[in-house]
Amino acid sequence: CHADLDQDPIDPDSFTETNVFADAQEAKSALAKLYASLALTGQQGPAGQADITGIDEGTSQYTRMLYSLNELTTDNAVVGWGDPGLPNLHAMSWGASNDFSTGMYYRLAQEVSFCNSFITNAQSFGDDPEVAAYIAEARFLRAFAYYNLIDIYGNVPLVTQVSTVPPEQASRKEIFDFIEAELLDIQANLKESGANEYGRVDKVASWALLSKLYLNADSWVSEDRYSDAVEFSKMAINSTYSINTTDANGNGSAYDELFLADNNSNGAQSEFIFTANFDGNESKTYGGTTFLVHASIGGSMEASEFGVNGGWEGLRATKALVNQFDYAVTQTDDDGNPVEWEDSRAMFYTDGQSLEINTIANTFTDGYAVTKFKNIDSEGNQGSDGGGDFVDTDLPLIRLAEMYLNYAEAVVRGGAGGDLATATGYINELRERAFGDNSGNINSSDLTLNFILDERARELYWEGQRRTDLIRYNLFTTGSYLWPFKGGTRSGTAVEDFRTLFPLPGNLISVNPNLTQNTGY
């Protein structure tokens, strides 16, 4: 009977390494997990077998945490819920065990481990070119995780092999160099621009991520890499990707298509370099766009107009974000507050909403609501989930418009290889889409650093970039720029500079003696 002690899994949903890496087709399901980790939260939709434990599963979704860490901490957004650690984000008073900074670290480190395991195991297929592309994509995803890690935490361990040995902490510079080297190295095996299937990355993604990395090099590792930023932005801009100009729903703007339920097919996909994909039936989560759509609805908004069955009454814009569109106001209400704008990117719901925020907690009507994300396709139909719970809309993690802005900023910051006129042209391309004509165009003399930062807010708000941008401009913690409830006071106040980095999870510091906590925490 002793042999009976050797039991093998008998569950039909459980597989061994041999099953998973039996052939390239099976291995694709393991690759799919590497992508899915940035969109879904576990092995059961919408929740049930979570990847990350100790945090609400829906909350643990990558883009939802990215939104929380990079938008809620800024002038872009507030949230009215009392979830653990959440009110501390906008108040900039998070501690070392904050649920969001902890959950995000876990999610990203886990993605690194998933990628490491995949890369090691997939090597066994030798020369299969399709598998070589899988491995390059896995390395891209690992580099993407590390890009987020140095952005959010700075100094983290650099791990490229699965091992149970507690890792040493690497410096921000070492991580930076690793990401750069990896992205340069994998280009040989990534597919050509536009040659891969939707949802999987090609060479352009590695260029785009390098562009982002170089743009922040000064802020993160005190290196002037603006010329590299110019170069790689340019490569991405000159690829097969193009700014979406298809106004598929005929409402006069091709901007809103980027955030509709059919944005994987309505033309918007031409702009998407890297996406997190969602589907109301097949890929369900309480994070992602399901979160962005539901959480943005409340007050007198009609959920059905957004293709969902109800609002979660959470997310609103601060006055600072609304004010970015001041120059384009076409109509105000009785109190003189703006209610209509020429710039179609100003997607605010104002009925019954006050511009000014008095109370953040549980008071949806304080602050304008944002209508950017919808679960309606360009025909006006609701997404595929008939119940209106889960959203189809994919979320661009990198889209070409950002490359335009990166190019402009790198040029203005002194990067070689580009010019102001081209940069102005790029910005005007975005603004023409926003205004529907050239009435919003600028001159090259208007293209200052501050203008670019504001333009980034207008183009990219709520897409998970704002905190990084403000830090690059040294405005995130300082008193040079205040927004409502910055630092926990209504009129806003500066906070200590150490908050440009989030803490490493407090628990990990006690588990892994090799780790040193970030200053201030």
Next chain:
Amino acid sequence: GTVTESATGLPVPGVNVIVQGTTNGTISNFDGEYSIDNVSDGDILSFSFLGFATQEITYSGQSTLDIQLEEDSAALDEVVVIGYGSVSKKDATGAVDQVSTEDFNQGPVQTAGQLITGKVAGVSVTSGGGAPGEGQTINIRGQGSLSLTSSPLIVVDGIPLSNDAVGGSRNALDFINPSDIESMTILKDASSTAIYGSRAANGVIMITTKKGKGNEFKFNLSTSTTVYTPTDYVDVLDGDQFRTLINEIGDDAAIERLGNTNTDWQDEIYTTSFGSEHNLSTTGRIGDFMPVRASLGYTDQDGVLKGDNFTRTTASVNLRPSFLDSHLTVELNGRGMYTENTFANRDAIGSSVDFDPTQSVFDENSPFGGYFTWLNSENVQNSLAPTNPVALLAFKDDTSEVRRFIGNAKVDYDFHFLPELTATVNVGLDKSNANGRVVTSDQMPSSAQDWNGAYNSYSNENTNKLFDAYLTYDNDFDVHSVNAVAGYSYQSFENDNYSYDSELKEDGLDFEDINKAKSVLLSYFGRFNYNFDNRYLFTATMRADSSSKLNPDDRWGYFPSFALAWNLNNESFLESSAVVDQLKLRVGYGEIGNVNGLDDYNFLTKYAGSIGGASYQLGNQFYQTYRPEPLNEDLRWEVGKTYNLGLDYGLFSNRISGSVNVYLKKTEDLISFVTVDPFTNFANAIDDNIGDMENRGIEFEINVVPVRKENFNWSIGYNISYNENEITNLPDEVPVGGINGGTGNTIQLHKEGFAPFSYWVFKQVYDENGRPVEGAYVDRNGDNEINDDDKYLYKDPYADISMGLNTNLNYKSWDLAIVTRANLGNYAYNNMASSKSFETRATANAILRNLQSDYYNTGFVTTTETNLSSDYYVQDASFFKLDNITLGYTLPEIFKESTLRIYGSALNVLTVTDYEGLDPEISGGIDNNFYPRPRTFAIGANLNF
């Protein structure tokens, strides 16, 4: 004749003298003298008196018949069931309590746990709530583990049960009809449980069922009818209070939403309910070699939550034939159970607290079956609104049937050439099968636009097999006696679950899910008992366990134990004592492993395929994803080392008896679900052997018989235990205890230096009137920010002191039993108040929501994570409960050799507590949507014939 006490020669008054089989009898007088007429030759005279052995004398014409009654030593010779054998109580060396039929709690008892509630020091039995057939959490000597199962091992007639829940069942112990139980033995310390090795880390409850006995068939028929009444509701605002509030705080839109009735939603969902129970059993002997017992039982109980119902049919057979001059005895037990459950929708409990009291139950314009619903402009339910509680009950049909069979065949063979040696083989099977389905009507208020009802079904099959073989050697050599056991045990646990989801099917997704697992436990065990002159007792046990859950290198665990006992009462200096009947000093040490509740195959590299709605789109196709699963190749046994020092005493003819125990349990290599660096694994937390814990405590039990007279007996039992749990080593802090309010909030924390499940909270600031100041907490680290770093650990849900006090009175034909309990120092987190009593909640989300009345105490406007985590809501839940009063009257000889007892019982009679929530006795300490425990009244009859 005269009746005297044999030891002292003193006359015994009040002795019952009766001619057997007749009503002819008398009682000895103050001088022990008696006389009786109409006695014929061959009649049997029976002399009985409590505390003395009954004597039966065949009358053969004597005119005088003097009787010497021997003191009844049955109390000391009581046989106590221990693992793989039994021992007389005076020879037991461990901390063992046995509760037998006559001591069981009386009245309407549905499950085994209720029989011993409050009876044994250190054993807490807490029901999960007031639902019919509801399960209980049984803890012996506190919280034994962090991640693993903390419940004791239950052994029924030698079959250790699986810890796995039976799906669709309310309670793992439902399968056994309490009236079939002869005794429950609680093994508390490691020296007595170590024989069960790895499975016994949290103690063992041995259930022995009634066996066939007697020469002729006797029958017992019992029946009872029970009424359950809800006693208390969660305090909420009534309609008028709510109207006043909304008019004060609401905007025009909110005021417009007010209805004009007063509805007590809790009153709408709870009701007085009824139950009945009938049992028939027989015991006797077939031929001259096969004692038999058979029983049938039927229980039908409605819950106080409308629509809740539990019915159970049980049947059992016990056969004990013996052959070859009793060298070969066979025991066959078969026990079948069939339950049907109708689960009332418990979502109604929370929603009845939330629902606007100014609305009517019905609204003729509602598209949802005419039930009032908070609609949005699409004419579906507002997705953030609570659902009408009455509709919740009406439109969800949740039923299950559970079948379970537990059977074993045990063969004992005393070797012909060496009768002291017995070979035993025990083969057991525990198989359960559950089928359930949840039908949600399309009339159920829903926010889904394409809602057309849902059908979910599941089935669950558990198969556990047991094979035990062991040899027992039992012999006396002069003043030495030896008992040795050595054996082998094999157990396998299999489960096979299936579920079906119609909504997934509608969406074209995988709508069926299958879950399977199997584990095996293999053991060798041995025990050696040595008794010198009934004075010195020594026990040593050893168990080697191997579990398929652990990797091959760490699979085997070796768990030894030792115990010494000294029967001081048998020493010369006490032997002739008139006061001391028993005085036994015990000391024991044992080690026990634990992997109960651990997932299977943690040491294997494996991948989980995604199911239902977790595919990922690449190109035009959705792919199932494969996730590498967290891995721990090094999991080892969690080992508990228990030291126990005890004293058993019996004084004044055992009219005062009891025991004292002091224990220390150190659990090492504690398996807890702790943080792992996800750079080194595929998860952020895994089960790992990390940390140590200590349980320390003192238990004291005393039983007193103040009156022992022929027509009047009175006994009192009192037990008190003090227990302290402390995590002595844990590198990680583990938040646990999810609560309502916000998303993902937890309220408890495992932290070194504190009790497990301690509340992790902010320190509330109060104003000069003692009112909590909203959002004001003590900045404990003084950094001018309030975040997690300012939280502290405050109290825990476990009682420091638990007490039980019960008494039995018999006066002539009357009997009265009263059971009371008290817990001191247990704290509860009042989640009903914390999540439902702030002002903005009343008007948020374009609907109205009722508030919990604590709002009047705090006036809190909003809720945040910090409000929820205020120590204000951690409240002292110490209590005293009058659990059970049963009054019975026995009519002897209603016809020949038959007795009839009729009784009335009241349960959950009274609770004294300062706790402000519904019920202070909350398993786990988080008071949230608690199913109220009803007050219960029963009348019943018990006929023996």
